[in-house]
Amino acid sequence: MMMERPVAAAALSSPSEHRGATGPLGVAGKALRMRETGLILIILALFIAMSFASPYFLTWTNMRAMAMAFAVEGIVVVGMTILLISGGIDLSVGSVTALAMVIAGLLFLNGMDPWLASAIAIAACTATGAIMGFFVTRVGLHHFIVSLAVMVIARGLCLLGTGGRPLGLYELPESFKFIGQGSIGPIPVVLVVFVVVVVAFDFMLRRTTMFRKVFYTGSNPKAAAYSGIQTKQVIFATTTLCSALCGIAGIIYMARFGSAQPTFGIGMELNVIAAAVIGGASLSGGTGTIFGAILGTILLSVVSSSLALLDVSVYWQDIIRGSILLSAVTIDHYLNKRRG
Helix, strand or coil: CCCHHHHHHHHCCCHHHHCCCCCHHHHHHHHHHHHHHHHHHHHHHHHHHHHHHCCCCCCHHHHHHHHHHHHHHHHHHHHHHHHHHCCCCCCCHHHHHHHHHHHHHHHHHCCCCHHHHHHHHHHHHHHHHHHHHHHHHHHCCCHHHHHHHHHHHHHHHHHHHHCCCCEECCCCCHHHHHHHHCEECCEEHHHHHHHHHHHHHHHHHHHCHHHHHHHHHHHCHHHHHHCCCCHHHHHHHHHHHHHHHHHHHHHHHHHHHCEECCCCCCCHHHHHHHHHHHCCCCCCCCCCCHHHHHHHHHHHHHHHHHHHHCCCCHHHHHHHHHHHHHHHHHHHHHHHHHHC
8 A cells, every 4th residue: 555655646746747648647638639629620610511501600699699608607617527527526507506596586686785695695506515515525425416416405495485486686786787798898798707717717727736636536536545635625625616606607697687597507417517528528537628618518509509590499409419418428438448
């Protein structure tokens, strides 16, 4: 057992030292870069094809709608990607996002300032993630089971608090709705918030020691623990972070729609997990990038917009999205077998 410490310590060297490596880290890095390049080419090909297939695809209205759609969901994708890299998964993201809307909406309707109500809602979502982290790290339950239970509980709380009916928040002040509906010049504020979140977490995931521990925890938790990393704390933190970002997304959605919908986000977990996996995050943990996950989000958004513009039945759209998810997971499984 003592012989494992030097090996684990060596694994904690800077990622820059492995860029030219031929070992597992080098192979994983090359595979991720190839996947990101491939995604960019696929997205460009779809843009070119749809520009001929529909005269409405490249219009400013459609581009703005797509950007608004993937930007807020992309904030949740960031949290899910970091959690997947650490070796976890969260099926409750859609329900927790809706819970943030409902909590903030109910508090506002009862006379509370919307900014304070939103802060409390985000704190409640963060606490929800902390509770999940407790059951995973202290009780020893699997992320899948814990998040599945929280998904049902959170959705039930949304329906209980609203009676199953959307909350019309018609008196929200313009200053608050600005974060979901406003623009800075031609650029939606939602997109600005999205870019800030993506750039910040992408930088931290690539460059900081704190987030480097996320990779080592997901890749080899035993070796990471032998090297001195508090792996349970890492998993707890990534689980909490994912729910906190869901809370932020929920508040933006509330400001955008001017309402709190208890049924919002049903099926969001599939889109978010699919985007992260398509972008290179592994369901086995240890690999992934924010940039790749966002490319996966953009790809799914382009596909959804294309299907709608081509008047494809909504039932077929579900089948196609499910097939994309199955294909992404199959490719991930195949790559993991090759790395193994």
